[in-house]
Amino acid sequence: MDFEDSPEEHAFRRRLRAWLVDHNPHVTYGSNEYWEAMPQWHQSLHEAGFFGIGWPTEYGGVDLPPVYNVIVDEELADAEAPARPSLGFKVVGIMHHGSQDIQQKILPGMISGADRWCQGFSEPDSGSDLASLRTRAVRDGDEYVISGHKIWTSYSDLADWCFLLARTDPGVPKHKGISAFAVPMNDPGVKQIPLKMINGNVRDFGEVMFDNVRVPATNMIGAPGDGWALAMTMVAHEREPHEIGFAARFAKTANQLTAIVSDDPGRFASEQLRDLAWAIIEADMLQRHVSRRLSERLDGISHGAEGSIDKLLMIWTEQTVGHAALAIGRAPHDGRNPAMFNTYLYSRSASVMGGTEQIQRNLVASRVLGLPN
Amino acid sequence: MDVRLSPEQVALRDSAAQVVDRLGPKAVGQLADTTRRDRLEAAVLESGWRELRSTDEDGAPWASAVEVALVAEQLARGCADVPFLGPTLALELRRLAGAPPSSRPETIALTSDLSSLASTTRDRAVAVDAGLAEQAIVIELGPTGYVLAEVPVAGVDAGVDAGIDLTRPTIPVALSSAVELIRQGHPITGDDITGWTALGLSTATADLVGAMQGALDLTVEYASQRQQFGRPIGSFQAVQHLMADMVSYLEGTRSTALHAAWAVDALEPDDALGYAAAAAAYAARSARIVCETAIQVHAGIGNTWECMAHVFLRRSQLASDFLGGVGTNLARVLEHVGIGGL
Numbered sequence: 056m057d058f059e060d061s062p063e064e065h066a067f068r069r070r071l072r073a074w075l076v077d078h079n080p081h082v083t084y085g086s087n088e089y090w091e092a093m094p095q096w097h098q099s100l101h102e103a104g105f106f107g108i109g110w111p112t113e114y115g116g117v118d119l120p121p122v123y124n125v126i127v128d129e130e131l132a133d134a135e136a137p138a139r140p141s142l143g144f145k146v147v148g149i150m151h152h153g154s155q156d157i158q159q160k161i162l163p164g165m166i167s168g169a170d171r172w173c174q175g176f177s178e179p180d181s182g183s184d185l186a187s188l189r190t191r192a193v194r195d196g197d198e199y200v201i202s203g204h205k206i207w208t209s210y211s212d213l214a215d216w217c218f219l220l221a222r223t224d225p226g227v228p229k230h231k232g233i234s235a236f237a238v239p240m241n242d243p244g245v246k247q248i249p250l251k252m253i254n255g256n257v258r259d260f261g262e263v264m265f266d267n268v269r270v271p272a273t274n275m276i277g278a279p280g281d282g283w284a285l286a287m288t289m290v291a292h293e294r295e296p297h298e299i300g301f302a303a304r305f306a307k308t309a310n311q312l313t314a315i316v317s318d319d320p321g322r323f324a325s326e327q328l329r330d331l332a333w334a335i336i337e338a339d340m341l342q343r344h345v346s347r348r349l350s351e352r353l354d355g356i357s358h359g360a361e362g363s364i365d366k367l368l369m370i371w372t373e374q375t376v377g378h379a380a381l382a383i384g385r386a387p388h389d390g391r392n393p394a395m396f397n398t399y400l401y402s403r404s405a406s407v408m409g410g411t412e413q414i415q416r417n418l419v420a421s422r423v424l425g426l427p428n
Numbered sequence: 429m430d431v432r433l434s435p436e437q438v439a440l441r442d443s444a445a446q447v448v449d450r451l452g453p454k455a456v457g458q459l460a461d462t463t464r465r466d467r468l469e470a471a472v473l474e475s476g477w478r479e480l481r482s483t484d485e486d487g488a489p490w491a492s493a494v495e496v497a498l499v500a501e502q503l504a505r506g507c508a509d510v511p512f513l514g515p516t517l518a519l520e521l522r523r524l525a526g527a528p529p530s531s532r533p534e535t536i537a538l539t540s541d542l543s544s545l546a547s548t549t550r551d552r553a554v555a556v557d558a559g560l561a562e563q564a565i566v567i568e569l570g571p572t573g574y575v576l577a578e579v580p581v582a583g584v585d586a587g588v589d590a591g592i593d594l595t596r597p598t599i600p601v602a603l604s605s606a607v608e609l610i611r612q613g614h615p616i617t618g619d620d621i622t623g624w625t626a627l628g629l630s631t632a633t634a635d636l637v638g639a640m641q642g643a644l645d646l647t648v649e650y651a652s653q654r655q656q657f658g659r660p661i662g663s664f665q666a667v668q669h670l671m672a673d674m675v676s677y678l679e680g681t682r683s684t685a686l687h688a689a690w691a692v693d694a695l696e697p698d699d700a701l702g703y704a705a706a707a708a709a710y711a712a713r714s715a716r717i718v719c720e721t722a723i724q725v726h727a728g729i730g731n732t733w734e735c736m737a738h739v740f741l742r743r744s745q746l747a748s749d750f751l752g753g754v755g756t757n758l759a760r761v762l763e764h765v766g767i768g769g770l
Binding site: 056057058059060061064122125126310313316317320325328329331332333335336337339340341343344346347348350351353354361363364367368371413415416417419420421423424425426427428 | 429430431432433434437494648651652659660662663665667668669671672673675676679680681682683684686687690691694703706707709710758759761762765766767768769770
């Protein structure tokens with residue numbers, strides 16, 4: 056039982072820290088420049104051997120236990136570098152459900168960052184009720200013809216490929232008629248429209264229209280009708296601690312707020328200081344929680360529904376840190392330094408992205424606590 | 429980093445779980461069953477769990493704070509109504525002072541708000557977790573550091589107000605007379621007291637984890653059985669969401685509690701105290717939410733004396749105030765990052 060680095064982990068940490076001195080792109084988290092820098096950042100992290108931990112080496116992964124991701128996350132946050140690209144759930148989805156051919160075709164480029172991927176799941180009328188999605192893929196000879204409207208697509212403006220869910224069989228119950236496809240974003244039938252979010256950012260999310268886009272039938276990921284199972288593997292994994300690369304980032308924001316207070320403690324009332332203390336406490340809790348969950352993985356324990364507990368803890372932590380950012384950073388009524396206010400605004404999306412807080416509670420109640428339906 | 433429990437730690441946890449599952453009170457009425465409690469006391473006494481912090485040949489504790497936490501958690505989960513927290517922390521003071529163990533059952537005496545170890549300069553103190561204690565340890569600041577003293581504790585008599593926790597009585601003690609210095613090998617330093625406080629907070633935090641688990645288990649069982657509108661109440665989304673929060677707060681606390689317990693023996697005292705305070709504050713807030721929700725889901729029954737839910741709430745309120753409540757711990761967390769004034 057040890058929260059500290061082993062000698063090997065310590066050596067890895069030092070190597071990463073040294074590498075970051077020269078390779079940190081220094082962009083503000085969540086800004087437009089941040090999203091702009093991500094493709095290059097992904098590739099350089101991977102080239103240096105710091106991205107792809109725990110994934111098969113034949114696809115460009117790094118053969119180290121998942122706990123090394125904690126070190127990566129801590130060091131990236133500490134250096135105020137961008138976080139790890141968040142695509143583990145796509146990789147896991149393809150490894151679980153994709154054929155050998157699809158794995159070989161997609162995974163190396165996805166992991167190295169040579170191919171940039173976005174995800175086309177949600178639709179304007181299919182949010183929490185994802186299985187009601189209406190994007191259609193109709194078989195025509197050796198091809199499928201895809202038409203529909205996707206939304207909340209992160210990275211849609213930069214992506215080369217879309218990991219898309221579409222209805223291939225409207226004649227069966229809604230969960231059974233969905234299939235997954237790799238769709239090229241450079242097709243003339245694909246149109247991308249950025250969404251402006253409440254923090255003013257236009258690079259986080261887009262809407263994507265697909266108008267009679269033809270893809271080879273071999274671009275299907277998994278078998279026809281497997282789309283729902285694939286999507287559930289992916290969203291469950293998206294909630295797992297493996298993907299909670301932000302745990303260390305919340306601690307970093309709490310540290311920045313601490314520094315603001317330390318500069319001039321007299322400016323702050325006890326109510327604001329209490330908000331800061333809770334931010335420190337919850338950010339710390341989340342880091343310990345990730346350490347615990349990743350350690351449990353050394354035994355091969357897989358967290359299905361427990362991932363929703365982790366997700367709830369992450370939501371609450373991000374929003375507690377957001378409230379501290381609001382209390383300490385203060386609203387920029389004079390127009391100066393809106394960064395902390397934007398951190399607060401961005402934290403509101405934490406309880407929506409990747410499945411709402413309410414959906415997570417449903418999952419915890421039925422699948423962790425076993426409460427009756 | 430590998431924070432999995434060792435096989436020995438798992439075995440210790442499981443044996444504590446077995447004892448409390450067999451002999452702990454399952455219903456409020458069983459709290460008065462002295463035969464049961466005597467059997468539980470005999471099992472705990474024989475287990476040696478209260479001696480986990482006794483001194484080895486080098487003066488180090490025989491077991492780490494993680495082992496202490498594992499036992500504390502299980503005892504709290506089963507609402508064990510025999511001492512553990514108090515005797516463990518009393519023995520830790522003796523270890524730090526190089527003093528021999530007491531031949532009589534003992535605990536510690538705290539200030540009346542339970543926020544710190546009582547000093548002999550005060551008139552009154554409160555012996556905590558004093559169910560079987562014949563004496564309690566207090567401190568006195570001497571010329572070269574802190575020295576330990578012991579003060580007699582009266583037994584729990586019928587009619588005496590023994591505090592809020594039905595499983596662990598708190599008993600007022602008068603310090604003006606009958607305080608006797610304990611023969612010790614060396615004085616206790618301020619750092620020793622800091623580290624000792626970290627052990628106390630981390631053990632109380634583990635106690636809160638156990639109380640939350642007990643309250644949650646009780647509530648899951650009830651919500652699955654209790655029918656209204658022709659359905660189990662646990663099938664209603666409004667109830668399910670309350671209970672999803674319960675288990676999430678519990679698991680978050682479990683993680684931070686584990687780190688706090690590890691930190692007691694692995695880090696410098698100031699850092700250990702900072703992390704223990706963070707864990708204790710998170711645990712106290714979580715435990716209040718969890719135990720209050722247990723009462724709410726049990727509804728009218730939850731507000732009656734016979735429902736176990738308030739036994740967990742009461743126990744958790746003692747643990748939450750132990751060596752400083754939420755306010756004190758928030759201030760400690762800020763001090764740890766260099767900010768005073770809260």
